[in-house]
Amino acid sequence: MITIDAPTGIGEITPGCDLTGELLRVLVPHDGDIWVVTSKVVSKAEGRFIDETDKDRARRIESRRVVARRGGTTIVEHRLGLVHAAAGIDSSNVEPGRLLLLPLDPDASARRIRAEVAERTGARIGVLISDTSGRAWRTGQTDLAIGVAGVLPIDSHIGRTDPHGNDLRVTEIAVADELCGAADLAKTKLGGRPVAVIRGLAKLVTVDDGSSADLLRPAAQDFFRLGRREAVLDAVLRATGQTDRYDELVELDGDELVAAVTAGAPDDADWITRLLGHAPVG
């Protein structure tokens, strides 16, 4: 039996406050518990606020590259390796006029909470830092693990067999993400419940801290490293020796995009127009 509990009673978290202490006011940790802490309260405790007017600058600093853009929706690769909209910059459950960035190093934040719980109570728990993210192909968002300390990120069945003797070779379960999604069902999005405690899965709690990096697909194995539109733009820029213009050109559409790309490769105007001038909607 697994239980998930997201207690109320945690007050507003402010920069510099003792987050672990606040969580310990409402939670009694036991060996093998998994705490799933919403990234928002970690960011608040770490003072990761910015002014709303700095949003565009922050987005550039927090992003490695634009993965896809349509209209005002931009999917980026975050400096932490996460692929998501809006560079993780959040305005919900924050004072009007202020925005919140993701924690600087969520694995380090998770390790700190884990170590402080062990130090103050003796309990050996696992800690996940969760964030909410959309996905390719499916509607809606789910919570994912962006920080890991003492929880198995991926439960690999490679080398195990089923009762029929078949290899379970392709099965590597992203249990850290499933744990964050499960915790979200208890925490909900309305605020006031920034942590959930999951009991009954002590087998997933590890001695080593581990890392959320295990959950990120390496670039060379990523078939969806660029959106459909951006993959075509990128290929054209490679073929015409203009790769350094991607960041600028990915912001353009339609005739404006075609004109800007052909300006840098006038001899190739015909086929560039045929390729980029009639992009499908989807």
Added chain:
Amino acid sequence: MITIDAPTGIGEITPGCDLTGELLRVLVPHDGDIWVVTSKVVSKAEGRFIDETDKDRARRIESRRVVARRGGTTIVEHRLGLVHAAAGIDSSNVEPGRLLLLPLDPDASARRIRAEVAERTGARIGVLISDTSGRAWRTGQTDLAIGVAGVLPIDSHIGRTDPHGNDLRVTEIAVADELCGAADLAKTKLGGRPVAVIRGLAKLVTVDDGSSADLLRPAAQDFFRLGRREAVLDAVLRATGQTDRYDELVELDGDELVAAVTAGAPDDADWITRLLGHAPVG
């Protein structure tokens, strides 16, 4: 408090067997319970077995189109709208030499179980059919809802506000997928526990059956409808009037691909070679 329990004691499910009856042998349903049933046992009860030698033919019948391919790994859009590897054809926990297809209509399967539970016990539960799937950008797999009956697929916070009065406008939580991931943590992948019961979330159980189609992103809103490599191939085929050759050409790589595409558009050989001849690895 949410609880998740995945009982043992369910025997091997065979074609034509009374799946609901088998589940009721080990479960006592209560109003508001959510049952998450692994698609594999639904497929077994529905007799969705094929012979291993029919794998390629089945893959074509079960797939709408190839979304991406690298080497022997093919991501397809399944006829149910799911985007995943191997067209949902499964060999684990199946007799050697046999393979299992996804249920014919998982929403109908979920509705049948829900109705039979109500009829035989009077309990009003929600039912999800789950399947395991990889994702873009992240390693590992998670369980997702491919069949829905009486469970909210998406919990929309559109129109609600947080305690600071900010709109929660971009928040639509894919709770059905989070429920399936949570259930997977209790069921595990080793077999023998094909159903999990989730209690404490009766607020997500609905009067209407609903549909898993709400979890599928419409094509026009999907930025990742094709893999990076396939997006470029598709654009070239559109620009040269060869879109009908996509299914054939997506199977080719390198010089062989360039030769096949230019054979259909010899005047465009120069730029096609520049575009397709030097594709990046990732």
